[in-house]
Amino acid sequence: MHTELTALGQGLDHTAYVAGDLVLRVADERDVEREARLLDALAPHLSIAIPAPRFADATAGVLAYELIAGRPLLGRHAPVGAGRRLGRFLRELHVVEPATVEDLIQVEDADPSEWLEALDGPSDLVDIVHASRPPRARQRVVAHADLGAEHILELGGTLTGIIDWSDAAITDPALDFARVYRDFGPGVLEDAIEAYGALPAAMDRIEFFARCAALEDLAFGIQTGRHEYARNAERSFGWLFPQRAKAAQRP
Secondary structure (H helix, E strand, O other), rough: OOOEEEEEEEEEEEEEEEOOEEEEEEEOOOOOOHHHHHHHHHHHHOOOOOEEEEEEEEOOOOEEEEOOOEEEEEOOOOOOOOOHHHHHHHHHHHOOOOOOOOOOEOOOOOOOHHHOOOOOOHHHHHHHHHHHHOOOOOOOOOEEOOOOHHHHEEOEEEEEEEEOOOEEEOOOOOHHHHHHHHHHHHHHHHHHHHHHOOOOOOHHHHHHHHHHHHHHHHHHHHHHHHHHHHHHHHHHHHHHHHHHHHHHHOO
């Protein structure tokens, strides 16, 4: 039986299609078999759905998983209660013992100095980020590491799925909170930390990575014509770079 392929979206290293009740993600130079095993290992621990693999074809770079209802929150406000739901989800993820998945994902330093090497954007904002570089963290957890609004699905005011685990790593927990802060602001971040049950990482690292991620999305949106990313980044500048807002208000 012929099933029509419909384009679903495109990231930096993959293209996704819908075929019936399946999502087919075609990746560039990704070990999709390891990712499938990672998803199977993590799913029982998590209270928000993640992709459930049907098959992985390493030769073609295709990971097929069951379609999760909902649409990404990119460019939209988080629904009521989303911060607390994300905080509980991240607590569940971060308590997964790294040794159980260390053969499936890499250990990454999340060295702030490396994040600064190719950072681009408005010079005043880049200068602020360089001046606020925090020390490298010692703590390591199992992290999604790319938990932006484009990877959080919502339907009817409920978070229905967390997708795209290709960047998952054993790394600094600040990375998972940074993009939540970037995309949804301080109120949602505070709710997430409260539900998490503890400060997951030093706030200076969360803020630093959020600022870097916002400038990366601004550059990505401009370079690719994906204006929703640029608009989302610019919206976040109000809380990520209050120095600029204050300077603009001076007579």
